[in-house]
Amino acid sequence: MIGRKTAPGLKPSNKPLWKRMRHSWQLYVLALPAIICIIVFSYAPMYGAIIAFKDYKVNLGILGSPWAGLKYFKQFINLPNFKSLLENTLKISIYSLLWGFPAPILLALMLNQVRSKGYKRFVQTITYAPYFISTVVLVSMLSIFLTPSSGFINKIIQNFGGQAITFMGEPKWFRTVYVASGVWQGAGWGAIIYLAALGGVDPTLYEAAMVDGASKFQRLIHIDFPCILPTIVIMFILNMGSLLNVGYEKAYLMQNSLNIPVSEIISTYVYKIGLINGNFSFSAAVGMFNSVINFVLVISANYISRKLTENSLW
């Protein structure tokens, strides 16, 4: 945390609480819209999540609906495709993390070594671009490029003597396409935060290393990397928090009847069961299952990181 020390003269900490509160009433006014927002749009739904334990009927409302206990959770766990839902979700997120997490770090470390300002800016500008493409456009580009008959990726494969692949139709290719397009879209943008961290590295460290005869590569390994490690750890914990919140917008768009055995993940299932089939309570239970696992993951990642690296979110 930045400066927990209180500035002298700023904080009248000897005054009684209500006086201090009244003193800064304008700050409360400034914060009020944001506080209302999280109460209405974050905490109210958390309260609404109790319908997972109820038989929610629209006409009876959240409070009026009868309790159902753990019925819907049991129903979910006993579902024939429970295992595959969980497996699909975990696999997609773990592969995304495995490839998508290191990519921006590598890109940032490499960009940071580029001395020519123009070239650096050129590569940055280009790699940021896909971030501004919408998911809908990305997925339609995928389906155009990956068509077996005319997509240019398949043409390249065929030019090298390979067989055209039905990328969007074969289940075994779904995750590869999902993860690779995710790296394509997100690596450049994700590098920004590491570039910002690299910008803060103390230049005297480099000078000392150069006097000692360290090569560029050695400097990268022994100075750059350790210096951004705290940022990496923080980003990793944050990523853990959304491990099961796989980009359902993209997965949903990429789904088709052929790849559904691997592309159906918990969040797309929640949407279909809840909003399309109108099975609110069951779907809320599935969603809560997801949220709780996420929460446990981020807590444990934070705990482990605090023990091992002394970096933590809280």
Added chain:
Amino acid sequence: MGKNTETTSNKNRKKKNKPVRVKQMSSDRWFDLINYAILGIVAIIVLYPLYFVLVASVTDPMVVNNGTLLLYPTKWYTKGYQKIFAYRSLWLGYRNSLVYMVLGTAINLAVTIPGAYALSRKDFVGRGLVLKLFAFTMFFSGGLIPSYIINTSLGMQNNLWAMILPGALSVWNLMIARTFFSSTLPEELLDAAHIDGCSDFRFFFRMALPLSKALLAVITLYYAVGHWNGYFHALIYLNKEDMFPLQLVLRNLLIVNQVKSSSMTSDLQNMADKIRLAEQLKYGIIVVSSLPLLIIYPFLQRFFTKGVLVGSIKG
């Protein structure tokens, strides 16, 4: 270049430079070479698909489908664009998206920035607790269905508010903004302002905001891109077609193929022409819908690194 000139230029460089500067090692030259080459390849891999779409949108679909690598338009064919410019629902979607984006981003900023500023102040009594309340929502949510039930019970369905209010605050952006304020606004400034009798409102509007242009640029961009590119929210809360944002129109056109090309190509008699046009329409639609953001962001690029000082978003 002869070897001699190279060595002399090296000598010159050595003489001119300060003594701290150590001679570049040959391994460093290799490193630079490989580094530049890999980055170049990365740039090509990232850029080519986008460039391909642009070229294909003005090239005869017959050429595109041949599968030759397109480097520049060879046979012009722009019927696709003519059709696109005459396609009403696309432009209606465009207009809707613009409205949602402009209004939504304005509300986003009005909620996020003052809140972030207030929470960056150490004399905000109860800050720790309030921050915890905010941070908790980053890691735990009630879920899609409860949110849907609450929001629709508040009347947010099939109207403008449904598109704007539920996402009015991104806690992530608030945390970025808060870190920015607390690490860039010197405390002495606030002290001095307080001694001069400056109120918190006045300080926020007259000092904090003008000093945070990079932050405002980045947060505005985050929100605006989110509004422009999102479709899922609209999919859930809207079912009137004339309210659909661009992305939902695109989804129906490009992915679900609901409209198929039939309505847009009905005036063509020849089946081959129809297929040709339908192919090209896709590229053209992608270009028309993505170009605005792709043109704007390079102008904001210089703010990107400054604005994301999230290094310590912990509270």
